[in-house]
Amino acid sequence: MTKSPWSGGSRDTPRTPSPAPGRDSPWGARARPATPAPSPPRAAAPRPDARVDEAEVGETEDRRExxxxxxxxxxxVFARRPEAxxxxxxxxxxxxxxxxxxxxxxxxRVGYRVVAEDDLRKLAASSHHEGVVADVLREAPQSLGTWLxxxxxxxxxxxxxxGVGNPHNLGAILRSAAHFGAGAILLPKTSPLALSGAxxxxxxxxxxxxxxVRLGRDDNAIAQLRSVxxxxxxxxxxxxxxxxxRPLPERVVFVIGSEGEGxxxxxxxxxxxRLGIPGSGKVESLNVASATAVLLAQWTAQRC
Structure with a gap:
C-alpha cells in the first residue's frame, strides 16, 4: 500500500521533527520530553507521491477557509487560534x-506535508510564501453591537x-492598525472586502x-457609534x-475612502x-494605506 504523504492525519503515524540546535523559534517554547527519546527520522525530500494535486492548487474550495x-x-494564527x-x-x-x-x-491530527518549492509557490499563488502555507478557518466579522x-x-x-478593495492596501492598513492599537476595521453592509492571503x-x-466589524445601514451605524x-x-x-x-476626539472613527473615487x-x-493631510503639493495625495498610518500616528501622538 502506498503511504500517504500527509503527516498527522488518520492514515499516518504522526511525525515529530527533531529540533534545530541553538535556534530560538519564534513559534513559541519547544516541548521537551520528560525522558530521553530516540531522535525521529529526518523528513525526506518530497517523493513523487507527495507532490501537490491540481485540486489543491490556488484558493481552498471551502469558502469557510x-x-x-x-x-x-x-x-x-498559531499563537491566537491554533484550532483554526x-x-x-x-x-x-x-x-x-x-x-x-x-x-x-x-x-x-492536523495534516502537514513537506512539498517542493514549485508546489508551494502554486499553493500560495505567490513567490512570497516564506516557506510555509496553511489553510485556516476564516474568522467571521463581529456585529457592531457586539463590538461596542x-x-x-x-x-x-x-x-x-x-470602498477600499486592494488586498495589499488592506494588508498595509491592518499592519498600521495593529501597530497603533486601532480597535477595529468597520466594513459597510454591502462591502465585499474580506481578508485574503495576500x-x-x-x-x-x-x-x-x-x-x-460588519455594519448595518449607515445611518443606524452612525447613530450607534455616536451613542457611545x-x-x-x-x-x-x-x-x-x-x-x-486640530485636536482629535478621544473616540474617533476615521472614514477612509477608496483611492479612485474617494x-x-x-x-x-x-x-x-473633515480632515486632510497637507503636503508639498507635488503629488495629489498619499496612498490610502500611507494616509491611514499618518492619521493613526497623529491620533496616538495626541494621547501620549
Whole structure:
C-alpha cells in the first residue's frame, strides 16, 4: 500500500521533527520530553507521491477557509487560534524553525506535508510564501453591537473602510492598525472586502490583532457609534482641516475612502469632521494605506 504523504492525519503515524540546535523559534517554547527519546527520522525530500494535486492548487474550495502564507501571518494564527489551522504545507528547509507548530499538528491530527518549492509557490499563488502555507478557518466579522459591548472605557480609534478593495492596501492598513492599537476595521453592509492571503501576508500578523466589524445601514451605524461617544472624521483630499492642526476626539472613527473615487459624498456629509493631510503639493495625495498610518500616528501622538 502506498503511504500517504500527509503527516498527522488518520492514515499516518504522526511525525515529530527533531529540533534545530541553538535556534530560538519564534513559534513559541519547544516541548521537551520528560525522558530521553530516540531522535525521529529526518523528513525526506518530497517523493513523487507527495507532490501537490491540481485540486489543491490556488484558493481552498471551502469558502469557510482561506489560504494563508508567510511566517508572520501563520505565526499569528498559531499563537491566537491554533484550532483554526486545517492543513499545513512547508519546505523541508523550514522543518527546524517550525517545530512547535509541527508538534501541535501531530498531536491534534492536523495534516502537514513537506512539498517542493514549485508546489508551494502554486499553493500560495505567490513567490512570497516564506516557506510555509496553511489553510485556516476564516474568522467571521463581529456585529457592531457586539463590538461596542466589549469596548473598554477611554480612548478608542477605529477605521471605517468605504470602498477600499486592494488586498495589499488592506494588508498595509491592518499592519498600521495593529501597530497603533486601532480597535477595529468597520466594513459597510454591502462591502465585499474580506481578508485574503495576500492581505494577511502584507499585514505581517496584524490581521489577527484587529477585528473586522460588519455594519448595518449607515445611518443606524452612525447613530450607534455616536451613542457611545464616537465622532466620525471624513478623510478628504481637499477642503478639510489639517489633521496636524486640530485636536482629535478621544473616540474617533476615521472614514477612509477608496483611492479612485474617494468616499461616498453622502457619508462624508454625515461625518462630524473633515480632515486632510497637507503636503508639498507635488503629488495629489498619499496612498490610502500611507494616509491611514499618518492619521493613526497623529491620533496616538495626541494621547501620549
Amino acid at each position: 482561506m489560504r494563508l502564507y508567510g511566517r508572520n501571518a501563520i505565526d499569528a 489551522i486545517r492543513k499545513l504545507y512547508l519546505l523541508e528547509a523550514r522543518i527546524p524553525q517550525l517545530q512547535p507548530l509541527l508538534k501541535w499538528c501531530a498531536a491534534n 459591548q466589549t469596548l473598554p472605557a477611554g480612548p478608542v480609534c477605529a477605521l471605517w473602510l468605504d 492581505a494577511a501576508r502584507v499585514a505581517e500578523g496584524g490581521a489577527e490583532s484587529v477585528p473586522f 461617544g464616537f465622532s466620525l472624521a471624513a478623510t478628504v483630499v481637499r477642503g478639510g482641516d489639517s489633521v496636524f492642526a 468616499m461616498d459624498p453622502e457619508l462624508a456629509k454625515a461625518c462630524d469632521l
